[in-house]
Amino acid sequence: MPELPEVEVSRMGIAPHVTDQRVTQLVVRNPKLRWPIPEDLYQIEGQVIRAVHRRAKYLLLETDIGTAIVHLGMSGSLRVLPAGIPPEKHDHVDLCLASGEVLRYNDPRRFGAWLWQPKDSEHSVLSKLGPEPFSDAFNAAYLQEKAQGKRTAIKTFIMDNHVVVGVGNIYANESLFAAGIHPKREAGKIAPQRLALLVDEIKAVLAFAIEQGGTTLKDFKNADGKPGYFAQELQVYGKAGQPCPRCDKPxxxxxxxxxxxxxCSACQK
Structure with a gap:
């Protein structure tokens, strides 16, 4: 499924096309996604999209009266297309723009979501999320405090959106390898200096993935239709049995x- 870098690449891809554009029509072909598309979402018609943000794996299309919240789910994607292109199977939502372009949402598995957040409120899907991995709030002292006394495996711990958002399975594997930490080690038993290194590696791995255009997964292509390229740079994910890039052990x-x-059982302790 698309992880934080893929969602951020989608944000960067669509933002130039939708920012400062008026929504002329919302077309919902199938309202039955992960949650039913709320009628409130139609309030976006006639509104100007002022900005496109990302919170965790959610994309936020901000207007003067509220925000459309989009989640790509397991297989969702967004495309910016010229108006008039017929929808294909699984094209469930269109935002028609005054520019003559359409922001089209495709989701074969329908595990994604389109929600509405009124101005000056916070939707329940966003209210309990942890800090963004690139924020100053996600730092060594914070992770040490959260990990104190925790017997949870460190991999599970850093994938918890209450601890930090956006560290999905691919990037948890890659970050732990980069930091030399065994994924099964209990979070509360990792030395502070090693947790500090893990914070740095999470930030570095995610930033590099975004720079490379997101990881190519079978269901993901970014907003211009081109696949991401980070999969070519993966060190361990999906490579069980292959030589470790550091020590050559399987x-x-x-x-x-x-x-x-x-x-790597030799490099990660």
Whole structure:
């Protein structure tokens, strides 16, 4: 599924096309996504999109009266297309813009979402999220405090959106390898200096993934239709049994929290 870098790449891709554009029409072909599309969302018609933000894996289309919240789910994608192009199967939502372009949402599995947040309020899907990984609030002291006494595996811990948002399975694997930390190690038993290194590596891995255009997954292409390129740079994810890029020992794989975890038993302690 699209993770934080892919969502950020989508934001960067659509923002130049939709910012300062008036929404002339909202077309909903299938309202049954992860949650039913609320009738309140139609308030966006006639509004100007002032900015496009990202919070965790949610895209926020901000207007003067409220914000449309978009989640790509497992297989969702956004395209900016000329008006008049017929919709294809799984094209569930269109935002028609005064420019003559259409922001089109495609989602074969329908695990994504389109929601509405009135101005000066916070939707429940956003209200309990942890800090953004690139923010100053996500730092070594913060992670040390959150990890204190925790027996949870560090991989599960950093994938918890209450701890920090946007560290999905791919980037948890990559960050832990970069920091030399075994994914099963208990969060509360990791030395402060190693947690500090992990914070730095999470920021670096995510930033590099965004720079490279997001990881290419079978269901993901970014807003201009081109796949991302970070998959070419993955060190361990999806490479169980292959030589470790550091020591050449075969990479191991285990299920942690029902998710595949690939790591080097020699380099990660």
């Amino acid at each position: 990479l191991s794989e285990a299920k942690i929290g029902q998710r595949a975890s690939v790591y």
